[in-house]
Amino acid sequence: MWRDAALVAGKDLRIEWRSRVGLNQVVPFAVVILVLFGLALGPSRRVLAPATAGLFWVAVLLSAVLAVQRSFAVEAADGAGDGLRLSGLDAGGIFVGKAAAVTAQLLVLEVVLGVVAALLYAAHLSGFVMLAASCVLATAGLAAVGTLYGALSAGSRVRETLLPLLFFPLVAPVLIAATKAWQAGLQGRPGSGLGWLSVLAVFAAAYLAIGTVAFGPLLEDG
Amino acid sequence: MTYVDAGYVVALVALAVYALSLVGRERAARRRLGGQAAHRPGGPAARPGRPGGRLGGGSR
């Protein structure tokens, strides 16, 4: 299974690297969202700086949907989805691989976005370990849920609207916990964010486990 | 009308509407399935205005 996961993740990342859709479209999209938040909330630093963590994570959530949709659009082209089923790869491995690829892409996006947010909202990126740890755990959870729901809605004609409807309510705990952890980090008291890290870890672990088990039946739907 | 009254009205009306819609949809489905439902023993659906209807009427 791990071998298959590595194979799929490598394939997805290679596709992303070749096409650069993530770099050329998703990252600018996320930056635009940060700018729009700034415009909506006004230029006051006193408003923007405390809201940085929340706005950052909302932007990540919105981008995550795009990344997941992209990840499954790649499989839908030229019958490649059938190819994936025919390939004889372990379904759990495919799930872990795709989730890992989405995680890697989102982490790159978060680095860029974090810098932009710090510049735009005049926030200090202190408590770096806290920020990085919450990013990794939160993103793993987002990618797991996203991949699961991406496969769940992939076959349908309404996937563009169905995926966000399923995805956003479910990741509410991630939004809360990641925002809180970031606030703790940004305010220079990372210790108070440890509880939130554990929420993120539980979330990621739960959905990675469910996805590994449930992905096989889901793939067979197509 | 007080908040309490409003709460009761909303709850009962919503439940009544939902129950009636279920009964209506079931009857429509049986009609679409044709005469096959004819020999079905008189389930509550076969009789008009059964519990669903009364739930609506009896809420007040």
Add this chain to the structure above:
Amino acid sequence: MSSTTANAVAAPVPAAPGGAGRAGHQPRGAWRGRLVAATGGAALLGIAATVWLGLWVTPPDVYMGNLVRLLYIHPPIAWVMYLAFGLAMLSSLGYLWPRTRDLRFDRLAGAAAEVGVVFTGLTLVTGSLWGRPTWGTYWTWDPLLTTTALLFVLYLGYLALRRVPGEPEARARRAAIGAVVAFVDVPICYFSVYWWRSLHQLPSVTAGKSYIHGSMAWTMLLGFVSFTLAFVWLVVRRYRLAGLAQAEEADGLALALAERRAEGEADAVGRPPGPAPLVEHGVGLR
């Protein structure tokens, strides 16, 4: 898996008259129909009695005044909500478990979830109608309220997922996984919102402990019982409707199968002999 698939294809065809997926035994069906009707009637009487007792008979509360009267419907409705989602979860697991895989579990899960969404909406509405006079606001970010609101959108998504067209087995599997995924989120959601709230240091907004008069306790109990009966009745009716919808689908399927075979027989050169039971099946139905 495929043997149950075969059942799913074949079974509803003769079962079509039964509606709920079970045909045959007329006495049993009648008995069952009467039981459902009795449940509906009891629920109706119970709710009517709860309303009468709640609005006119019971005394106003010492602290809450007349607002206490919402106590007779709001908690029972919220209880039914949890009951519904619990039932949806259990029957989804029943579907996913290979040994009990049966489309009836899928229909039950769908029915329970839909009724659950209705009750979740009512929980939110009655809750905020209670909150306005009590706390001075329709909405607070109380953990229970927030989780309930998330539950509402979560299961709206689940119902949307159920409506995505597809082969019945595939649809059922998707829906069952969706239900499990959604249900696992509920406790995580509750705890994260709870912590989130407690960090804000705002006062808890759960109802204050007040003295409950004897008649009040009985009325509340009656509320719980009758709303639960109403839930049972609604779920049974919704389940039966789903059964009818499936029978309709199976009906079309038998027709399609017969047509497809006629296409083959039209220019069959020398069809290999041998029984093709489904042909007779399909033709017999028409």
Add this chain to the structure above:
Amino acid sequence: MPPAVRFRDAVSLAGRFPLLAGVTVEVGEGEVVHLRGPNGAGKTSLLRACAGLVPIVSGAAEVLGHDLVGDRQSVRREVGLLGHRSFLYEELSVEDNLRFAVRAARAPVAGIGPALELLGLTGRIGGARAATLSTGQRRRVALAVLVARAPRLWLLDEPHAGLDAAGRDVVDVLVAEARRRGATVLLASHELERAATIADRAVTIVGGQVVAVPAGAAPAGRGEEPLVAGEVAARPAIVGEVGCDVA
């Protein structure tokens, strides 16, 4: 030897539409069988069912010893399907596509080079992105995947379509070569004459059912070694060609 493919009254559905309406067919190990029939008769569905892509909802179906009714996954590593679409990732190069498919199927990576060579995909085209390929080239890549994977059962859906004359000859060579290695081939094709020259016998599908098995098309003892040897010997030209190409 058990048959490579055995279907009995197999029914398969797409939503409410019966793709297969009770197929009964048997193909021996090492046989090359031509599936024919009008459009929409169920040829493609039968091939996809053999690959475990389409669920069998009633009847019995067994492919290479795997019971498709119980488990559709395990058969997939042993069959190779050439479908209407070529299962390629647009952004990846031809070689990357091939490498991913071969490693996923746990086939030896060493087979990639010879496969590319056999299908004339060496040189610059090997590094080209799949999105830039023509239809014919895409099919060649898809065929190269099959060659490199060396499945026990080849499922070819209109393999000649979209290929030029040279490409069509390559397909015939590949089929003969697969047979020489003992693989079974199921081939759906509208090109009756061409298919007749490479297949041992034909099976006709209409309306999701096998309607006739012309007894004359397959001499007695179908699927057993002597027959295959005889058949191959009857077409020495092709065998010779294959020998050259592969060696």
